[in-house]
Amino acid sequence: MSTDFQQARAALGVRLRELRESAPGGRLTGTGLAQRLGWTQSKVSKLETGRQTATAEDLQMWAEAVGQPESAEELLARLRGLESHIRSWRRQLAAGHRAVQDAHNVAQANSSVLRAWESSWIVGVLQTPDYARAVLTRSAELHQSPRDIEDAVRSRMKRQEGLYESRRRYHILLWEPVLRSLICPASVLAAQLDRLAGVVGMDTVELGIVPLSASLKVPPGIGFWIYDDAQVIVENWHAELWLDDADSVSTHLKVWSALQESAVYGADAQRVISQARQALDIA
Incomplete structure (x- = not known):
């Protein structure tokens, strides 16, 4: 049985993937997003599958890169709830x-x-x-x-x-x-x-x-x-x-x-x- 922390992190990853796939300019691939952010593709994958914990800066950058800056507040609220x-x-x-x-x-x-x-x-x-x-x-x-x-x-x-x-x-x-x-x-x-x-x-x-x-x-x-x-x-x-x-x-x-x-x-x-x-x- 996974912990509440792991479950919340996985849910955050699901939301990150949804935002990437619903980018205003059309569906953005994981590789394409990584290039925009200057990250490795593996980091994008780990964040979306809940295998890595995002930082507040990661989430702010993600929201901007997928063309949905208004989602940053939601993502940060999810992050604050991870460990409690x-x-x-x-x-x-x-x-x-x-x-x-x-x-x-x-x-x-x-x-x-x-x-x-x-x-x-x-x-x-x-x-x-x-x-x-x-x-x-x-x-x-x-x-x-x-x-x-x-x-x-x-x-x-x-x-x-x-x-x-x-x-x-x-x-x-x-x-x-x-x-x-x-x-x-x-x-x-x-x-x-x-x-x-x-x-x-x-x-x-x-x-x-x-x-x-x-x-x-x-x-x-x-x-x-x-x-x-x-x-x-x-x-x-x-x-x-x-x-x-x-x-x-x-x-x-x-x-x-x-x-x-x-x-x-x-x-x-x-x-x-x-x-x-x-x-x-x-x-």
């Missing part, structure tokens, strides 16, 4: 929401077994575009961050490609209030619940719902992801915590297992979702 386990939203969202989505895409793409507990909203990998748009808009309003909502939605939707990869398994637990929280228009929530019902039965997804009536061994607490039983990502109002120490992982695995004992699956999960959908009273 505590990733404050203020720092992460300095250049918008897409960078955060890209980092999660890389983390999930590098994982085979993913476990999630969510008590606040439908997890991103199962969201509809409209639901994702509503959640990201609320976040942008809260943090007063740049409004790159559509780019962020597209990045989040790309994450869902993993649902159709046979090597990957998602074990997702949702608390029932998530199905009823109107953090979006009722019509959007209705479509989201229809989407969620369609996930039940997928061979790559084990979706459990913890009903409000269930007896709980631990308090619901805040949501988290566990990747390959080796890394935990926890989100709160101030920051994301990317944790890979053994104690943190072990504790979150215990919490996830305790919550799983209260979950219902299959037809019973469908029933809980259906009841929430009917409560919206939307055709």
Whole structure:
């Protein structure tokens, strides 16, 4: 399992390649960019594949060389977030929401077994575009961050490609209030619940719902992801915590297992979702 630093560096490399390939004057080759910058072609390749850490000067030069100087601020914001386990939203969202989505895409793409507990909203990998748009808009309003909502939605939707990869398994637990929280228009929530019902039965997804009536061994607490039983990502109002120490992982695995004992699956999960959908009273 790669570290959060490596994952963020790989996501930065993906973004650098995108900027090179979308240069205003036409697609720029790696060799062509290296010539413009006076670098070796291997340096360009290492930066794009996440095998070398860019400096602030490298990123400023890259943005200028690909004809997109306005992207420098975004690239520098990504660089500042590379080494921190505590990733404050203020720092992460300095250049918008897409960078955060890209980092999660890389983390999930590098994982085979993913476990999630969510008590606040439908997890991103199962969201509809409209639901994702509503959640990201609320976040942008809260943090007063740049409004790159559509780019962020597209990045989040790309994450869902993993649902159709046979090597990957998602074990997702949702608390029932998530199905009823109107953090979006009722019509959007209705479509989201229809989407969620369609996930039940997928061979790559084990979706459990913890009903409000269930007896709980631990308090619901805040949501988290566990990747390959080796890394935990926890989100709160101030920051994301990317944790890979053994104690943190072990504790979150215990919490996830305790919550799983209260979950219902299959037809019973469908029933809980259906009841929430009917409560919206939307055709």
